[in-house]
Amino acid sequence: MQADSELVRLAQSGDQLAFEALVVKYQRRIARHVARYVPLASDVEDVVQEVFIRAFRGLHSFRGDSAFYTWLYRIATNAALTFLRRAPFEEQMDDSDEEGSNSFEPGVSDHETPERILMASQIADAVRQGLARMQPELVDALTLFEVEGKSYSDIAQMFDVPVGTVRSRIFRAREALAKRLQPVLAPQRDRRW
Amino acid sequence: MSQKISLLLDSQLDADDVARVLNDLSADDALRDRFTIYALVGDTLRGVNVPDDGFSTRIFARLRREGVKVEDGYNPLA
Numbered sequence A: 001m002q003a004d005s006e007l008v009r010l011a012q013s014g015d016q017l018a019f020e021a022l023v024v025k026y027q028r029r030i031a032r033h034v035a036r037y038v039p040l041a042s043d044v045e046d047v048v049q050e051v052f053i054r055a056f057r058g059l060h061s062f063r064g065d066s067a068f069y070t071w072l073y074r075i076a077t078n079a080a081l082t083f084l085r086r087a088p089f090e091e092q093m094d095d096s097d098e099e100g101s102n103s104f105e106p107g108v109s110d111h112e113t114p115e116r117i118l119m120a121s122q123i124a125d126a127v128r129q130g131l132a133r134m135q136p137e138l139v140d141a142l143t144l145f146e147v148e149g150k151s152y153s154d155i156a157q158m159f160d161v162p163v164g165t166v167r168s169r170i171f172r173a174r175e176a177l178a179k180r181l182q183p184v185l186a187p188q189r190d191r192r193w
Numbered sequence B: 001m002s003q004k005i006s007l008l009l010d011s012q013l014d015a016d017d018v019a020r021v022l023n024d025l026s027a028d029d030a031l032r033d034r035f036t037i038y039a040l041v042g043d044t045l046r047g048v049n050v051p052d053d054g055f056s057t058r059i060f061a062r063l064r065r066e067g068v069k070v071e072d073g074y075n076p077l078a
Helices: A005-012 A016-035 A041-057 A068-086 A114-132 A136-146 A152-159 A163-191 B002-009 B015-027 B029-045 B055-065
Strands: none
Touching: A005 A016, A005 A068, A005 B015, A016 A041, A016 A068, A016 B015, A016 B029, A016 B055, A041 A068, A041 B055, A114 A163, A114 B029, A136 A152, A136 A163, A136 B029, A152 A163, A163 B002, A163 B029, B002 B015, B002 B029, B015 B029
């Protein structure tokens, strides 16, 4: 099955929820990419919003010749470079000159707040602690898929297990980490999808 | 159902299942939250561990507010 093909097909037919699922899936990766070109965090959010608006409007032009993420990535590059060409150079600079002001901060309308820095740290800690207490085969399945980009069938072959076992291991790993993350994320529940 | 959410995130569902799971997602806040957290887990493992902070919902609000539609002939790469 081609990655995202069914969600994309539904979104192309006007199913906004399918598109929203794609946004949730890729928003951080696209924001990180945009932040390589756009220095100010507040501008990163504007550009990323523009990327997803353009992508939604242009869904019919996506033919599936590449992965959906690759297509989004190209839209993001164009949008970021367009932003750089249009904005006067001085306005792209951060007047406050605070350290880290050009770091990746999707969803932040101004500079990073101490609360968000703390939450990002708590998220990383919760995931690390969750991984440390997990069975190694669950850790391997999840990290091979999410970090190394291996497919379910690749992982099944590597460990000589059925694909169904890989499905189950990845799910169980995510579920264990989700349970650790829920208390950390609870304050923001009303602002999530 | 959460396992189906995990499989949806990984593009491992067939067409019928995707439609069914989306239908469930539309009616269940807790399932949508699970999907969001699963996505965050992957991003955290890749080193992008930032809270959502309403970022995606602001995009969805803008899509609705501006009445953005899928347009024939619009090329976002042009």
